[in-house]
Amino acid sequence: MSDPVSASAIPDRTTPLVAVRDLSVSFVSRDETVRAVNGVSFDVMPGEALCIIGESGSGKTVTMRSLMRLLPKHRSVIEGGISVAGNDIQALDERRLSQLRGSLMAMIFQEPMTALDPVYTIGEQIAEVVRRHTHATRPAAMARALELLQLVKVPSPERRLKAYPHELSGGMRQRAMIAIALACQPALLLADEPTTALDATVQIQVLILLRKLQKEFGMALIFVTHDLSVAAQIADRVAVMYAGRMVEQGSVREVLLNPRHPYTIGMLSSTLHGRVRGQDIETIPGSPPDLRALPPGCSFAPRCSRAIESCSAAVPAPIVLSPGHDVRCIRTQDQPAPFSPASTLAVS
């Protein structure tokens, strides 16, 4: 690739590729304001895989979309800083932004059924992104598209090149999406629940493929999932989101084996529901807060069995437990030895 911003152009592995600082996103309409993301900060190193876990509506997708500035311009208010490879995403002009999208950073979406244009062939759609970011001619871009389909292990790729999305299975379409995302060897790959819509066996194949390609290309990966076992397989680091905040983040080992936030602990134990015989099953009672009217303090406090009065006073600041492992809970210090459910999860 002749593009100046590709993975190989960022040799420095000690400064973060992605730095998000105090990101807040709200959706404003005439009669309500939905606070989808509320002060999220995280870093991703080049080549690192970060998994964002959290229940539905916790703001995972919105966080991912803000990284690419894909949110509806006129209805969303974005505050805080987002930097990718030194580019201030918020400040970029449209032209520069569109140059970075697809080349420096690429995104894979949740629904392979609807994420591809139904009236263009797979080949055209892959070649299009190649041509957008390189000076490749049409035949050269097509040849590259074929290579990419081979890379993502699509069977009989010559034929798939000329196929339309509706002629492919879900897993095949998601592979085509991955091919589009990888076409220009991005330094950062954003994957928003890329396997949720797929059958279990296909899910695993696609995951293995993604992990392999991420390692091969040295890409940084931000991966959103509901599934803890997926996180255990894919991630170097894990961030847990709740009501638009990252309540706990750390290395995959730390977070899954030694969770410290009551929400993380609750989530880990409820995930094990039915999997571990004889173990006490704890599910978190209650439901997440209304994003239109967030409680003043910790947003998990109303559901938390360990909550005390001061929990509702102010949003807890992150407490650093060990380098790279921090928790937003004022009760962290005086917790008993945490429940350790993750011994049953395969932590790589």
Next chain:
Amino acid sequence: MYLALLLRETYRTSAGVVANPMWLYVIRRILLAAPIAIGVTVICFALIYLAPGDPIQSLLPPEATQADVAYLKQVYGFDKPLPVQYLKWVSRATVGDFGTSIQTNRPVLGEVRRALSHTLIISIGAALLAFPLAIALGTLAAFYIGRPPDRIATMASVVGISVPNYWLGIVLIIVFAVELGVLPASGMGPQGSDDFSLTQWAQLKYAVLPVLTTALVPLGIIMRSTRAAMADVLSQDFIQTLRAKGLGQGAVVRHALRNALPQVLAVMGLQFGYLVGGSILTETIFNWPGTGFLMNKAILTRDIPMLQGALLVLALSFVSINLAVDLLQTAVDPRVKRG
């Protein structure tokens, strides 16, 4: 063979990829259009008996005898049983013989053909003006949905659709012909209608006001459906993928239009069909000797052969335009099953 083709299943290869024998689809569509065309001929023929008044009576002076009536009936073939009359009429019509106009005594086909060519000047002109403009405005509105550009465009289209044609025609005549005197008010120019030349402004200017008047309604309707189709496409997930690929606004519009095209084509085809039928009001106001004008005259004078011939030609053009649009739609939309 007809039925065998109709009942044929879509071809599928083992991998589930639909092979698309487009030609087979074309033949099927044409065969499906045939019953419609036959229905059209039956209705056109039945008109004689649906229309009030006896055409023979209107030809004869009041003092004509029963023998005179019987003689004329025989001359025009009205004395035969209905099915025989129908078959005779159809078989003649298929070779282009629609009989003779009762009023002008000239062959119906020639008259209809001339009127149609005049109407086509207006309808093609209006289509060339309205269709691209409507698509552009509809696309713009869809991009700015709910915001001022959309509001303005939508309001304009509502006005365009609801303003009566004849009223607009009269206003245009008053402004451009009477007050400003820059365009002629009516007719097809001094050369007359027979050698109307599109390349000479002296003649072409006679078409300007009728074209403007005619273009307004299709402009509004096509704009509205383009807006709806484009807004629907733009809200779909794959638009995000396009943006995430780094495509600019122009490329996104191209993709969206390609997706909305089948829907918009259908509406354009229907509108063009209406345009070819000619507008009785517009053509009367501008004294433009097209199909609307011709039919109006035929109705007023109970010129049944003329009315039948004109209706048949127009209905068949409508059926063929729809067929053409249908095939075009299939050609541009890979999602449609062909087979």
